[in-house]
Amino acid sequence: MIQIEANLLKNYNLILQKNGIPENQSGYFIKWLRYYLDFCHKYNYEKECLKSLPLFIDKLCSKNQNERQVQQATQAVQLFYALSKTNVMSEPVVENFQINEHAIPYQAKVEKAAHPVLDGSNNLNQSWQDAYQGLVNEIKVRHYSPKTLKSYRGWLSKFQTFTRSKNMNLLDSDDVKRFLTYQAVELNVSASSQNLAFNALLFFYRHVLGREFGKIDGVVRAKKRPHIPVVLSEKEVHMVLKNFSCPYDLVSKLLYGCGLRLFECLNLRIKDFNFEAGILTVHGKGGKYRTVPIPEIITPELKAHMGKVYNLNQIDIADNYDGAFMFDRIEKKYKGAGKEFIWQWFFPAITLTYVKESKEYRRYHLHDTHVQRAIKKAVGKARLTKRATAHTFRHSYATHMLEANYDIRTIQELLGHSDVRTTMIYTHTVKSRTIKESKSPLDF
Template sequence: MVAPRPQPRTAPPPAPGRLLDQVRDRIRYLHYSRRTEEAYVYWIKAYIHFHGLRHPQEMGGPEIEAFLQHLVSQRSVSGNTHKQALSALLFLYAKVLGQTLPWLNDVQRPKATQRLPVVLTQDEVARLLAALPAQHRLLGQLLYGTGMRLMEGLRLRVKDIDFDHRAIIVREGKGAKDRTVMLPDALIPVLRQHLQQVHLWWQADRDAGVGPVYLPHALERKNPRAGLSWSWFWVFAQPELSGDPRTGEVRRHHAQDQAFQRAFKKALAVAQIAKQATPHSLRHSFATHLLQARYDIRTVQELLGHSDVSTTMIYTHVLKVGGGGVASPLDAMLQRAHPLEASPSLQAQ
């Protein structure tokens, strides 16, 4: 007699309740990020409203294709946005509704857009950082000086700064991975002074009986007083108290990314930089400038936290000047015709 095969272990079914609550519960059960939760809920709501509030159980592949076609033809979304919307719907059917129908694999996947990153020169970075308001400048300097992502910088805790070893520990970066980056020597006195001001906010919160800062996972239950300690306080704390979006508890949150993004955009205009740069361009510039300084690509990969070196290789394409250093035939022709004269257009410049 053949013993029955053991059944694969599966996650418990979603708790009963409203569909979007089930989506949120499943996302949190799988430890997806809050940003992913917000994006998935947004696209699932848009999908349901597009089809006249029909329940997804009553729909399938044709309805998904119709919704995605609407996004492309009517809203002109990019390939990456198209891909994110599709991922949200596949998550809904496979992980929340538990459907394993063949049409899930038949839905056409969009081709992701591949673009070269926007990289600033060192002079442009200097002008940009100088144009940032004082309350945002230190964060901008840290993003360029360490290669951190914006949210990685905003989520830094006091305990993550190691002055003795000139290091910063990035906790749970993209892919839930920790890594170590350098602490620029030039920022040590500025950062110490900044933390003195932040310590005053922490002390004021303790005197006023403000609740603990947010703690990851179950740490708040295991160590309730950790969120009240100075070591867990935010390096870039928000000046005002705010309600926790999940629990409603009033507490001190880290600074908002939108505030820095707005300041960055204004600084671009003040510095007269015409490139379509974003805060993430500081990370791109960090990597490119390290490669220009002849640092090994594996070292840059480790500092950026890339799982695959092929992701880091994108910056080698940025380093190629003028189509890989190939001289234009126009320059060669003009050089032969006027070997001792510069082009009039170049003289005008």
């Protein structure tokens, strides 16, 4: 954090007194001034430029500062401007600055202040704003998940900060090398985090900037630690499953019974269940889909739950709701699809969601945090000594399939792994049951 120069601090205290700021509040004003000066230094903004204030306010809003704090910070910066009047441009000091949608740059409103907005020059500002929007567009056109967008945008924000808002035309492979090395050496991130950063920047350079950053040699790689997944025994799985209430019991049974990822399970719609064929269609990562067998033992429960979803859909239609949330422009292709039963979420949320932009009430699926909370509670009741999460059910599924002598390639397809090496990690969780004396195949 930048220290305020002694002369500036002295003059700032004087102007606080002249403006009737109580002595017990002056410390807060000085704190906000330090934050502002540090913000301008970090992102190469002109500290005496009035245009930097809305950007600073935008940053505070993105950090979930409340309205009172934001207004106090605004007043603190305005008083700093008043001190610098003789050096500031001819624009008057902003009076009665209000926090509203017009005070925040357009891009920040669109992206909900998810990244720092740049200044320094209008062209540079627009260049980075366009880059963030370009990233959003490129990810959406490829139908990547919202979590991928959030991750990539987060890494781009860190890269932007690291390069001190460098002109985008001057970005090169050396910037990437230094950033990745900094992550490993200074921040001590994990190998997986460093790989995420690399993938995010590779995507950004290739699809947004439209250029390759070539070979990335000389980067200090984060040490990859061996990881063996946590696996529950069949007995432990059933101990946990009996502690759930509806609908979390069915969610967990599908996670384990079909080897699903949590987002795959929650994104299931009515149309994905084919009870006659006993097949479940799963929409996985990267827009890929696969089919897995529906566990026969829970088929009656699934059908009963589907009946509840049907009744809820009828109530929603009677209340003139606008349908389930639809993605990938499906509703533009199939008008009114959101109200059709086959397009309803298999695990619908309890309440409707109001969409401000369209002024509609729509229904979303269960939120993943609710499921994770329920799993944590169920594991606690079972008194397990393992750290079990939603993904633990998927690990257990793969391990138990291996123990049942299923082929590794079959398990790879059922899990939706692109590379069999990902599936091979489960071989470390299974003890060999076929220990034999070593022989040559010629002697078989």
